[in-house]
Amino acid sequence: MKNQSDLTLRKILHNFSALTELAAEISSTHNFEEVTRASLHTLLGALVIRRGAIARYTSKRRQLKIVAARGIAEVVGHRIVVRRYEAERLVELDRPILIDGEKDKLVDFFHRNADLLGRLRVRIAIPMIARGELMGLIFLSEKLTGKQFSEEDMGIIGTISRSISIAFYNQRLLVSLKRKAGENRRLYGEMRQIYLDTVRAFGAAIDLKDTYTSGHSERVARYAEAIAREMGLTGQELELIGVAGYLHDIGKITVDRAIINNPRPLTEKEFSELNKHVTTGFEILSHIRRPWDEIAYMTKCHHEKVDGTGYPQGLRGDQIPLGSKIVTLADSFDAMMTDRPYRSRFSLEETLREFRRNTGKQFDEDVMAAFCRLLLREINGQTRERVVIPMIGWKFDRAATIATLNSMLAEFDSSRQRYRSAVS
Numbered sequence: 031m032k033n034q035s036d037l038t039l040r041k042i043l044h045n046f047s048a049l050t051e052l053a054a055e056i057s058s059t060h061n062f063e064e065v066t067r068a069s070l071h072t073l074l075g076a077l078v079i080r081r082g083a084i085a086r087y088t089s090k091r092r093q094l095k096i097v098a099a100r101g102i103a104e105v106v107g108h109r110i111v112v113r114r115y116e117a118e119r120l121v122e123l124d125r126p127i128l129i130d131g132e133k134d135k136l137v138d139f140f141h142r143n144a145d146l147l148g149r150l151r152v153r154i155a156i157p158m159i160a161r162g163e164l165m166g167l168i169f170l171s172e173k174l175t176g177k178q179f180s181e182e183d184m185g186i187i188g189t190i191s192r193s194i195s196i197a198f199y200n201q202r203l204l205v206s207l208k209r210k211a212g213e214n215r216r217l218y219g220e221m222r223q224i225y226l227d228t229v230r231a232f233g234a235a236i237d238l239k240d241t242y243t244s245g246h247s248e249r250v251a252r253y254a255e256a257i258a259r260e261m262g263l264t265g266q267e268l269e270l271i272g273v274a275g276y277l278h279d280i281g282k283i284t285v286d287r288a289i290i291n292n293p294r295p296l297t298e299k300e301f302s303e304l305n306k307h308v309t310t311g312f313e314i315l316s317h318i319r320r321p322w323d324e325i326a327y328m329t330k331c332h333h334e335k336v337d338g339t340g341y342p343q344g345l346r347g348d349q350i351p352l353g354s355k356i357v358t359l360a361d362s363f364d365a366m367m368t369d370r371p372y373r374s375r376f377s378l379e380e381t382l383r384e385f386r387r388n389t390g391k392q393f394d395e396d397v398m399a400a401f402c403r404l405l406l407r408e409i410n411g412q413t414r415e416r417v418v419i420p421m422i423g424w425k426f427d428r429a430a431t432i433a434t435l436n437s438m439l440a441e442f443d444s445s446r447q448r449y450r451s452a453v454s
């Protein structure tokens with residue numbers, strides 16, 4: 031009697047341990063197949079059963095698919111048709127079903143699948159139900175001992191089947207959420223592309239007013255993005271700078287075309303009219319909610335100078351947003367490197383001389399250093415994606431340009447060292 035009691039206690043402890051491990055497995059792993067195999071292994075081990083299988087139900091196809099099996103591995107992947115009334119009956123029963131004793135609405139189901147069930151030597155089938163939905167079926171053969179399933183066995187089967195049901199339900203929910211998330215990402219991507227295409231269209235519309243600057247806005251945007259990337263900017267901050275590049279001249283839509291395309295020096299009145307485009311652009315863009323308020327202010331400040339002599343507010347140094355400083359340089363570079371009504375394009379050497387002369391006055395030193403590094407890397411073939419060179423071509427003295435860029439970077443480095451020494 032004592033030996034029988036000890037055996038029963040050991041069995042209870044073993045089963046409790048197995049259930050605990052299974053619960054930990056289900057809650058910790060994200061591998062659905064791993065959970066299913068572990069669940070089947072635990073169930074068969076706890077009850078000393080020779081063969082078994084777990085089938086997952088798909089309501090859309092009204093099919094059971096065997097996803098784990100032991101004792102006859104070749105049945106994995108086998109599909110079983112489940113008729114609507116059969117699925118409904120399994121949900122209604124929600125209890126282990128003895129195959130030999132079933133005389134209800136499921137007789138036809140077991141008869142149709144007699145060959146498969148015979149190979150598995152199925153004696154009992156357990157519907158897995160979660161939140162009133164059929165998740166699948168567990169098929170179990172006879173016990174190795176040859177004994178009938180006891181009430182205690184049925185309790186263990188019920189506990190494990192509920193755990194597996196919950197795992198199946200959660201996995202189905204996760205798949206559904208991932209599908210919806212994927213769809214949302216696709217829709218967001220499409221909306222974002224429409225948004226960017228619209229921005230580019232605005233930029234192209236702005237450029238149509240200027241006979242000499244076709245493609246100017248796109249080039250400025252690409253230069254600005256490349257410089258910002260060189261400075262380590264990423265994500266939305268990088269994107270906003272690109273958009274500001276496209277739209278920096280949007281206020282010119284209201285400026286008389288004759289002023290924009292005037293081949294002679296502008297009068298003071300014409301200059302005043304042209305310079306209004308930054309405040310007009312700000313007024314146009316500032317009516318659009320975040321993050322466009324940042325873009326609006328960037329475009330407003332793209333004619334400010336770091337020495338405080340720019341317009342419209344006379345900002346200096348760090349009062350000017352970094353994005354505006356980047357767009358300023360990109361805008362100036364494209365202006366110098368393209369023909370204008372009042373002059374021919376500069377050579378790259380002439381442009382770099384102007385940049386050198388005006389760094390610390392019109393241009394921010396850190397932004398200029400980033401531009402120099404970017405151009406050096408493109409000339410030396412140290413970057414896979416060239417932005418500047420395809421726009422301006424290779425008609426320049428490479429050795430001389432490299433020497434100039436290195437010299438400029440050395441000057442900027444020396445300037446920063448002097449500044450650090452002065453503040454310390």
